[in-house]
Amino acid sequence: MISDFEGSYNIIGFNQDEEHGRYFGFLHIAKISDIRVHAEWVINGEQIQKGSGFYHGDTLVVNFFYEGEAEFKGELFKGVVVYKLLNNEILHGFWSEKHGNDQFLGFEEGRKLDKTETIWHQATMN
Incomplete structure (x- = not known):
């Protein structure tokens, strides 16, 4: 279910x-x-990337974008990431950017944070 990815x-x-x-x-x-x-x-505590996507089965596809930094300031970078939900806590994905090296893919893995590990939980406690 899509709520499993949330x-x-x-x-x-x-x-x-x-x-x-x-x-x-x-x-x-x-x-x-x-x-x-x-x-x-x-990413790395400083770069913000945003995207939207859709879900089907155990697969989530997200188109993302972000603004370049330093010499690429103001330039918009775009790509797509495909995630598989391996279980209720782990997702695994691969991604590619439009201007990335076509001979390689990027890879990403995530562990879902428990509600007590998020800043939202900390903020409601104070």
């Missing part, structure tokens, strides 16, 4: 390049209809 995840990923540079962050998935979701990533 929630916040601690993620680790590998970039779409020969070096497969590692990144860390968080992903939040929110249901917006019976088959559609909104996703938002915070």
Whole structure:
């Protein structure tokens, strides 16, 4: 069910390049209809990426975008990520960006955070 994907995840990923540079962050998935979701990533504590997608079976497909940094400031980067829900806590995905190296894919894995591990839980306690 799409509600199985909903929630916040601690993620680790590998970039779409020969070096497969590692990144860390968080992903939040929110249901917006019976088959559609909104996703938002915070990568390495600073880069915000957003996307929307759809769900079918155990697969979630999300088109994402983010604004470039440093010499690419103001440029919009776009891509697609495909996630499989391995169980109630782990999702595994692969992704590609439009301007990425076509010889490689990026990979990402996430562990769903328990409600007590999220900032929302902490905020309601104070």
